[in-house]
Amino acid sequence: MELAVRGLTHCYGDMVVLDDVSLHIPAGEILCVVGPSGCGKSTLLRMLGGLEQPDWGEVLQGGTPPEGCLNPLTYVFQDFALLPWRSVAGNISLVLEDHRLPGDRVRAIIEDVLARTRLSDFHDALPRQLSGGMKQRVAIARALAVNPAVMLLDEPLSALDAQTRELLMEDLVALWERQPFTGVYVTHNLAEAVRLGHRIAVLSRRPGRVREVIEVPGTLSERHAGDAGLEAIQAHLWALMRDEAVAADLELLDA
Amino acid sequence: MPEIRVPFRGGGFRPEARRGTGIAVFLLLLFLIEWGTRTGWISNLTLPRPSDVAATLGDLARSGALWTHLLPSLSRLAVGSVLGISAGIGVGVLIGLFSYIRAGLVPLVAAIFPIPKIALLPLFVIWFGIDEGSKYALIALGTFTPTVVATYGAVDNVDRGLIRMGQSFGLGWWSIVRKIVLPGALPGILSGLRVSLAIGIILLVAAEMLGAEHGIGAYILQAGALYDLERLFAGVVILSCLGVLTSWAIGKIEKRLLVWRG
Numbered sequence: 001m002e003l004a005v006r007g008l009t010h011c012y013g014d015m016v017v018l019d020d021v022s023l024h025i026p027a028g029e030i031l032c033v034v035g036p037s038g039c040g041k042s043t044l045l046r047m048l049g050g051l052e053q054p055d056w057g058e059v060l061q062g063g064t065p066p067e068g069c070l071n072p073l074t075y076v077f078q079d080f081a082l083l084p085w086r087s088v089a090g091n092i093s094l095v096l097e098d099h100r101l102p103g104d105r106v107r108a109i110i111e112d113v114l115a116r117t118r119l120s121d122f123h124d125a126l127p128r129q130l131s132g133g134m135k136q137r138v139a140i141a142r143a144l145a146v147n148p149a150v151m152l153l154d155e156p157l158s159a160l161d162a163q164t165r166e167l168l169m170e171d172l173v174a175l176w177e178r179q180p181f182t183g184v185y186v187t188h189n190l191a192e193a194v195r196l197g198h199r200i201a202v203l204s205r206r207p208g209r210v211r212e213v214i215e216v217p218g219t220l221s222e223r224h225a226g227d228a229g230l231e232a233i234q235a236h237l238w239a240l241m242r243d244e245a246v247a248a249d250l251e252l253l254d255a
Numbered sequence: 256m257p258e259i260r261v262p263f264r265g266g267g268f269r270p271e272a273r274r275g276t277g278i279a280v281f282l283l284l285l286f287l288i289e290w291g292t293r294t295g296w297i298s299n300l301t302l303p304r305p306s307d308v309a310a311t312l313g314d315l316a317r318s319g320a321l322w323t324h325l326l327p328s329l330s331r332l333a334v335g336s337v338l339g340i341s342a343g344i345g346v347g348v349l350i351g352l353f354s355y356i357r358a359g360l361v362p363l364v365a366a367i368f369p370i371p372k373i374a375l376l377p378l379f380v381i382w383f384g385i386d387e388g389s390k391y392a393l394i395a396l397g398t399f400t401p402t403v404v405a406t407y408g409a410v411d412n413v414d415r416g417l418i419r420m421g422q423s424f425g426l427g428w429w430s431i432v433r434k435i436v437l438p439g440a441l442p443g444i445l446s447g448l449r450v451s452l453a454i455g456i457i458l459l460v461a462a463e464m465l466g467a468e469h470g471i472g473a474y475i476l477q478a479g480a481l482y483d484l485e486r487l488f489a490g491v492v493i494l495s496c497l498g499v500l501t502s503w504a505i506g507k508i509e510k511r512l513l514v515w516r517g
Contacts, residue, residue: 049423071425081420085438085515094434095424128517146424 001063001072001149001182002027003048008057010043016207017043018054023201023210025150027063030176030183030220032197034190036241036248040208041186042154048184049073049152065149070099074148078155080135082127082142088114089123092142113141116175133164137171144175150182157192166225169195173220190237194230195223202237205244206251212240303484311485312492325493328459328470331387332497335394336455343399343451344444347406351440352432357407368400373461380466390462397458398451405447406440413439442516445509452501456494471497 008021017040025031033041046052048059050073065072082091092110101109114120117137127135136156143151157165169192176183185196193200194216202211216223216233223230285305291297292304315321350357350364372393379389413436421431463472471490478486 051419051423071423073423075420075423077416077420079416081414081416083417083435083438085513094421095426097434098426098430126515126517128515142424 001061001065003150003182003184004060004062005044005048006058006060008044008047008054008059010040010047010052010054010056019207019209021057021203021208021210023213025182025184027182028180029198030181030185030196032185032187032193032200033203034187034193034200034237034241035203035208036205036245037188038248038251039203039205041188041203044203044208045075045152045154045184045186048150049075051075061150063149066147069147069149071095071146072149074143074146074151076136076139076143076151076153076156078158080127080132080139080159082135082138084127087124087126088119088130088138088141091127091138092145095142095146109145113144116144116178117141117171131164132160133168136160136168140171140175148181150184153183153185155187155189156185158187158189165189165192172196173223177221190234190241191225193237194234195225196220200233200237202240205248299484303488307485308488308492311489315489321493323469324471324474327467328463328472331390331394331462331470332455332459334387335391335459336398336452338391339395339398339455340402340448340451342395343402344406346399347403347444348410348432348437348440350403350407351410352436360403361407364400364403367396368404372397372458373465376462376465385466390459390467393462394455394458398455401451401454402444402447405450406444409440409443409447410436412443442509442513445505445512449502449505452505453498456497456501460494 003025005021005023005025008018009016010018017038021044023031033044035041043052047054050059061072083094086094089110092113093106096106096109110123111120114123117140119134119137119141122130122134122138127138130138136159140156157168160168173196175181183196185193187193197216198220200214200216202214203209204211214233214237216230218229288297288302289305292299292302312321315324346360346364350360375396376389376393379392383389383392417435417439418431421435426434459470460472460475463470464476467473471493475487475490475494478484478490
């Protein structure tokens with residue numbers, strides 16, 4: 001499935017957060033959205049999945065979702081959003097329960113996604129017993145359980161430490177390699193963007209506009225930390241963003 | 256080489272479990288009163304002797320009068336508070352979920368909350384009859400308002416991120432309420448129940464004092480009228496036990512239902 005954004009403009013009160021944003025996310029490709037803090041990238045993502053309504057412009061979806069898809073536009077959140085009162089398996093079954101699937105089918109899906117995220121041993125663990133990285137893997141497993149057509153990832157690795165982030169990036173690449181999904185990956189971390197994005201959209205600071213969309217060459221699995229080509233793209237991104245990031249940092253939050 | 260050890264300055268400000276301290280304070284107090292009344296520096300008009308109160312309680316239990324007073328009280332408390340608490344949780348959840356209901360009912364609840372419900376007892380007697388009905392109504396109304404306030408506060412405090420997650424996975428409205436909002440509000444609702452039940456006990460006694468043949472409140476009132484301090488305190492001890500018991504029961508329920516909090 002593919003997504004397109006046309007002329008998206010949004011205000012919070014008098015403050016324009018997104019200004020005429022247009023993007024195209026082709027099927028089977030990951031688009032990373034980067035930008036200084038407060039540029040409206042999370043707002044954009046919420047609009048992509050229909051969690052927020054834009055003041056002007058529209059989000060369009062094209063193509064048919066894959067067979068067995070229960071929730072075409074599926075999010076992975078920065079804060080994991082796991083129900084603390086449900087076990088790992090319970091958190092996954094939560095998103096399957098409304099679909100009236102037969103019990104053995106639900107169990108099979110849960111086993112499958114837990115295996116794919118290497119969580120099979122933590123079937124009955126409660127979220128509080130898990131580390132941050134494990135919690136995010138549960139959230140990814142939950143997203144995989146509904147067999148999404150598009151994954152909307154909202155800074156999924158930002159709450160994690162550097163080592164865990166590296167491991168989870170490899171996990172995400174492996175998942176994509178196994179079954180390429182359409183993805184929108186919002187982050188402020190440029191290293192993540194060059195590792196996981198087929199293309200990278202750079203938003204300007206508030207009001208967020210698309211400054212540039214950069215193609216990242218090479219397949220995801222061949223990219224590694226410290227790759228010279230990636231470093232160059234990352235440097236270019238940083239050059240685009242640096243002054244704006246400085247200016248964004250000096251802004252008063254409610255001004 | 257440096258020689259002075261860096262002093263530790265990080266302790267304190269963290270409550271820790273100290274087993275038995277509560278009981279020790281309680282026993283010390285009882286011992287002081289017992290000793291004071293025996294030696295005479297506390298006159299027996301001021302306080303009854305704890306051992307006499309205990310003896311009175313013993314007599315009460317042996318004669319069976321304890322049950323003729325306790326059972327009606329317990330059933331009034333149970334019926335009244337079950338009515339009030341279930342209505343309170345229901346209304347509180349509705350206030351938490353629907354803006355119109357919130358806008359309409361929150362001021363009303365705020366207006367009812369501070370009314371001393373005992374003042375309304377004569378009215379309740381007219382509305383619900385002199386016997387059990389008015390007592391149920393009084394306890395129900397008394398437990399209702401604090402439960403409503405605790406419940407909608409608890410619903411408001413449910414993590415919006417979790418609700419948004421539920422919506423993003425296409426969960427139905429009822430699923431979100433049942434699987435995300437209610438479990439998320441449960442800790443707040445349960446801690447509100449502690450307050451509600453304590454208020455329920457207070458109102459139980461008040462209602463029984465104003466017109467009941469049997470019941471802890473009636474028993475205390477009779478004892479007070481005769482200035483029988485032993486019996487008065489025996490009644491008060493029973494009420495305290497009731498309070499501790501309900502608090503303990505809610506603690507048990509919390510442990511059971513809120514395992515996930517760790």
